[in-house]
Amino acid sequence: MTTNGSTLDARELAFKYRHSGQILHDVSASITPGSFLAILGMNGSGKSTFLSCLDGLLSPQKGVVILDGTQLKQVSREDRAKSIAYVTQHSHANRLTVYDALLLGRKPYIRSMPSAQDYQAVDDVIERLDLTPFALRYVDELSGGEYQKIIIARAFVQQADVLLLDEPTNNLDMANQAEVLQLVRDEVDTRNLAAAAVMHDVNLALRYCDRFLLIKEGRVLDCGGPEVITPESIQQVYGISADIITHNGHRIVIPL
Amino acid sequence: MEVEELSQSHASLPGSARRSYQGYIRHKWLVLVVGVVLLLMLTIVSIMSGSANLSISQVLAALVGSGDDYSRIVVWNLRMPHILTAMVGGVALALAGCSFQSVLRNPLASASTLGVAQGAAFGASVAIIVLGAGGTSAAHEAVVFSSPSLTAVCAFGGAMLSTLVILGLSRFRDMTPESIVLAGVALSALFSGATALVQYFAEDTQVAAVVFWTFGSLRRVTYRELAIMAAVTAACAIFFHFNRWNYNAMESGEASAHSLGVNVKGVRLVNMLVATVASSTIIAFCGIINFVGLVAPHVMRRFIGSDYRYLLPSSAVAGAVLLLASDLLASSLVPSVVLPISAITSFVGAPLFLWLLMRGAHR
Numbered sequence: 025m026t027t028n029g030s031t032l033d034a035r036e037l038a039f040k041y042r043h044s045g046q047i048l049h050d051v052s053a054s055i056t057p058g059s060f061l062a063i064l065g066m067n068g069s070g071k072s073t074f075l076s077c078l079d080g081l082l083s084p085q086k087g088v089v090i091l092d093g094t095q096l097k098q099v100s101r102e103d104r105a106k107s108i109a110y111v112t113q114h115s116h117a118n119r120l121t122v123y124d125a126l127l128l129g130r131k132p133y134i135r136s137m138p139s140a141q142d143y144q145a146v147d148d149v150i151e152r153l154d155l156t157p158f159a160l161r162y163v164d165e166l167s168g169g170e171y172q173k174i175i176i177a178r179a180f181v182q183q184a185d186v187l188l189l190d191e192p193t194n195n196l197d198m199a200n201q202a203e204v205l206q207l208v209r210d211e212v213d214t215r216n217l218a219a220a221a222v223m224h225d226v227n228l229a230l231r232y233c234d235r236f237l238l239i240k241e242g243r244v245l246d247c248g249g250p251e252v253i254t255p256e257s258i259q260q261v262y263g264i265s266a267d268i269i270t271h272n273g274h275r276i277v278i279p280l
Numbered sequence: 281m282e283v284e285e286l287s288q289s290h291a292s293l294p295g296s297a298r299r300s301y302q303g304y305i306r307h308k309w310l311v312l313v314v315g316v317v318l319l320l321m322l323t324i325v326s327i328m329s330g331s332a333n334l335s336i337s338q339v340l341a342a343l344v345g346s347g348d349d350y351s352r353i354v355v356w357n358l359r360m361p362h363i364l365t366a367m368v369g370g371v372a373l374a375l376a377g378c379s380f381q382s383v384l385r386n387p388l389a390s391a392s393t394l395g396v397a398q399g400a401a402f403g404a405s406v407a408i409i410v411l412g413a414g415g416t417s418a419a420h421e422a423v424v425f426s427s428p429s430l431t432a433v434c435a436f437g438g439a440m441l442s443t444l445v446i447l448g449l450s451r452f453r454d455m456t457p458e459s460i461v462l463a464g465v466a467l468s469a470l471f472s473g474a475t476a477l478v479q480y481f482a483e484d485t486q487v488a489a490v491v492f493w494t495f496g497s498l499r500r501v502t503y504r505e506l507a508i509m510a511a512v513t514a515a516c517a518i519f520f521h522f523n524r525w526n527y528n529a530m531e532s533g534e535a536s537a538h539s540l541g542v543n544v545k546g547v548r549l550v551n552m553l554v555a556t557v558a559s560s561t562i563i564a565f566c567g568i569i570n571f572v573g574l575v576a577p578h579v580m581r582r583f584i585g586s587d588y589r590y591l592l593p594s595s596a597v598a599g600a601v602l603l604l605a606s607d608l609l610a611s612s613l614v615p616s617v618v619l620p621i622s623a624i625t626s627f628v629g630a631p632l633f634l635w636l637l638m639r640g641a642h643r
Binding site: 076079080081101102104105106108109110111112114115116118119120121123124125128129131132134136143146147150151155156159160162175182 | 295296297298300301304385522525528529531532533535536538539540541542543581585586587
């Protein structure tokens with residue numbers, strides 16, 4: 025099912041925690057349909073905070089988040105959950121079966137009992153992602169890679185137009201990193217999903233994302249297509265020297 | 281097994297996951313039915329226990345309102361009040377335990393660990409010692425409660441106090457589930473200290489009455505009090521039922537629950553309040569009853585997982601079974617003596633809890 029093509033706009037967001045310094049300084053960005061945005065920056069640069077502001081989990085002291093022309097804080101919780109799915113870094117594996125964990129993705133739609141549509145949405149994702157043999161396994165018995173895939177699958181069951189991911193490849197091996205990001209890329213391409221992910225691996229970002237937001241100390245350094253990833257921008261963001269080569273049509277960053 | 285294995289193409293027919301899932305759901309229903317049958321069997325055994333020597337046909341006849349007067353009096357006046365109290369109390373404490381454990385994402389959260397029981401003991405102490413609601417009868421040298429209603433009201437107030445303080449604090453400062461549990465532990469210690477101080481300045485007879493109250497008893501509850509307990513429990517059960525999807529979401533973590541449309545803070549605070557009302561009502565009338573709210577949800581998690589759509593009803597049944605079985609033990613272990621229910625629930629609950637831990641139970 026193709027999305028309605030929602031756009032999530034952040035306009036000049038400023039945020040600080042109660043006892044911290046300023047985390048975000050006037051950060052603006054757009055998450056647009058059919059595009060996968062990588063949010064890049066060093067640890068502590070405010071990437072995850074920015075993502076939390078985009079989902080309404082944190083309220084910025086200044087600036088607004090706009091979902092399809094409406095301020096996010098004016099959107100009801102249920103409507104927000106139908107529009108934005110957020111895959112967090114700190115999701116807890118509880119004692120639900122994979123099927124139940126996926127059905128939980130229908131929470132914004134369920135009044136009391138899940139409808140036939142809700143079950144169908146779960147069945148479709150299970151089939152699409154080949155999860156049938158795992159449907160009745162408890163999620164707290166899955167490996168890290170399996171669990172991450174289930175959490176992303178739950179976001180697909182949520183059928184939101186915008187998908188936000190906070191370090192989705194954390195603690196995953198190379199094969200699982202590729203698998204998880206390919207799942208998102210496929211959804212972006214086939215369902216016109218608008219996606220954004222906080223990422224640490226610039227090469228994975230270059231491989232699977234098409235737009236890049238570079239953040240340093242809570243400020244946007246640059247935002248745009250792959251051309252914004254240059255030896256100079258890598259030096260600015262991460263403080264290291266790097267070369268960029270092209271191999272089989274893919275750009276690769278090599279730290280020097 | 282890793283993601284690539286997850287994605288291996290398996291020869292699975294479309295919809296086969298749903299069919300397997302439906303079988304899994306039938307298993308949960310089966311567990312629930314077994315629990316209800318066990319509860320009914322325990323009820324019959326409880327009615328038949330004691331010196332009345334009723335046959336099963338007399339019991340069944342009395343239960344449906346027919347049979348001889350003697351059987352009906354024994355069943356409805358002597359046995360059913362405490363049997364029904366055990367059922368209602370077990371249901372309320374188990375449901376409150378489910379709610380606490382979910383919204384605080386803490387396997388140790390219960391009325392006993394959040395200061396509710398200690399607050400109730402403090403309230404009862406104030407009623408008995410300061411307000412003179414209990415003491416020892418000179419004629420019979422037995423503990424009497426001259427004003428059980430006052431004791432119940434003060435115990436209820438004391439039990440609510442701990443949660444109300446926590447809710448009050450959370451209005452001024454965001455409190456994480458961990459800090460709420462720690463605040464509950466601190467308030468438990470505070471209430472225990474306050475209770476000890478009140479008792480220190482009391483007469484021996486009053487202290488005896490307080491100690492007797494804290495032992496817990498299902499047998500001092502009247503039908504009128506039972507009706508209050510049942511009404512509160514039913515109202516809270518409906519509330520918990522409507523929150524079952526919120527509980528499932530909240531167990532995934534705050535950010536995940538928020539992403540699924542849950543008002544995390546609101547659900548947590550309101551559920552704490554309702555769960556406290558449920559457990560406080562039971563404690564106010566029955567005294568301290570340990571472990572039921574903690575163990576019943578854990579036992580059922582072992583059998584059917586953490587899906588609250590099924591965990592709530594099955595924990596309710598498990599709570600009723602646990603309390604009724606404890607009551608049966610309390611009245612049958614020593615001839616002519618009914619042992620304190622709180623001691624028996626601990627003796628039944630603690631080994632059960634240890635067994636769950638040894639079996640590697642989850643949460």
